[in-house]
Amino acid sequence: AKGAGRDRVHLFTRELRDAARWRLEVATKLADPATYDQLEVHYQPIMHLPSGKASALEALIRWRHPERGLMMPDSFIPVAEETGAVVPMTRWLLDEVIRQTTEWAVEGVDVSVGINISACHLSSGTLVADVRRALSAHDLPADHLVLELTETSIAEDPVRGGEQMRELVAMGVRLAIDDFGTGWSTLARLLAMPMDTLKLDRSLLQGVCASDGVDVMSAIVALADSLRLRSTAEGVETLDQLRMVSEAGCDYAQGWLFARAMPAADLGRWMKARV
Numbered sequence: 001a002k003g004a005g006r007d008r009v010h011l012f013t014r015e016l017r018d019a020a021r022w023r024l025e026v027a028t029k030l031a032d033p034a035t036y037d038q039l040e041v042h043y044q045p046i047m048h049l050p051s052g053k054a055s056a057l058e059a060l061i062r063w064r065h066p067e068r069g070l071m072m073p074d075s076f077i078p079v080a081e082e083t084g085a086v087v088p089m090t091r092w093l094l095d096e097v098i099r100q101t102t103e104w105a106v107e108g109v110d111v112s113v114g115i116n117i118s119a120c121h122l123s124s125g126t127l128v129a130d131v132r133r134a135l136s137a138h139d140l141p142a143d144h145l146v147l148e149l150t151e152t153s154i155a156e157d158p159v160r161g162g163e164q165m166r167e168l169v170a171m172g173v174r175l176a177i178d179d180f181g182t183g184w185s186t187l188a189r190l191l192a193m194p195m196d197t198l199k200l201d202r203s204l205l206q207g208v209c210a211s212d213g214v215d216v217m218s219a220i221v222a223l224a225d226s227l228r229l230r231s232t233a234e235g236v237e238t239l240d241q242l243r244m245v246s247e248a249g250c251d252y253a254q255g256w257l258f259a260r261a262m263p264a265a266d267l268g269r270w271m272k273a274r275v
C-alpha cells in the first residue's frame, strides 16, 4: 500500500512536471515568430441564411507540433493567454488572415473574416495598433474584419477595453460578442426553478443611453413574460426612469421615486394615506 501511495506521488509529480514543461514551451515558442511556420489557420464558413451563401469565415488556429502532432487551440490558447504569448501570436495571425482574405477577394471570393481576440490583448493596449498595421499592409476593407470578443473579456476591463473598441469601430472594423449565453448558464438554471418574479437590477436603469436601456429592459421583460414570470424594476428614482420601465412593459416598479425604506410605523402611515 505504501508503494502504491509512492507511485501515485510519482505520477502526480510527473504530471506537474509535464504541465510545467508544456507551459514553458507554449510561453517561449508561441512568443517567437520563428515558430509560426508551425501554426496553421483553419477557416470555418458562416452561412447567411436568407441567401444560403457563405458570406463570412471564422479563423481558428492550430499548431502543427513537430513531436505532438496537430494541436487544437484548447490545448495551448489558455496557456498562451496566461503567459501573454497570445499577443504576438495574434499579431501574426491578423497579418496572415487579412493577407489570405485579401487574396481570396482578388480571386473573386468576397467574404468577411472573424478572428478571436483574447482579453489580455484588449487590455495590453496594442490591439488597435496591431489591427491598423495589419489592415494597412493589405487591401482588405476594414468592415471585412470582425474581431470576436467574449462576454467576459469585454467585461474585464471596461474602461481601457471600451476605449480600444471605440477606436476599432472608428476604423471601420466590426466587433462580435463571442460565446454569448455562457455567462447565462446560472440564469438558465435559476429560471428552471419554480420562480414567480424576476427583479431587474437597478444598474439597468443607470445606462448612459436611455433608449438602449429601454431595448435591453424590453428584451428582459419579454424573457420574463415568456417564462410566465412577473417583472419588477428596481431602483426607480426619477419620472424618466418610471416612463422607461413602463414602456419596457415591466409589471412592477420599486424605488425612491415612490418611497424609501421606512420603519414600520411610518410605513403604516404611508400606506393608510394612500388608500
Ligand code: C2E
Pocket (backbone or CB within 6 Å): 044, 059, 060, 061, 072, 073, 074, 077, 086, 090, 093, 116, 117, 118, 178, 179
Ligand atoms: P476550435 O477550433 O477547437 O477552437 C476552440 C476555441 O479556441 C475557440 O472557440 C476559441 O475560443 C479558441 N481559439 C481558436 N482559435 C483562436 C485564435 O486564433 N485566437 C484565440 N485567442 N483563440 C482561439 P470559439 O471561438 O467558440 O470557436 C468555435 C469552436 O467551435 C471551434 O473550435 C470550432 O471548430 C468549433 N465548432 C464549429 N462548429 C462546431 C459544431 O458544429 N460542433 C462543435 N462541437 N464544435 C464546432
Ligand code: CA
Pocket (backbone or CB within 6 Å): 058, 116, 148, 178
Ligand atoms: Ca470565436
Ligand code: CA
Pocket (backbone or CB within 6 Å): 178, 179
Ligand atoms: Ca464561439
Ligand code: CA
Pocket (backbone or CB within 6 Å): 201, 234
Ligand atoms: Ca436588488
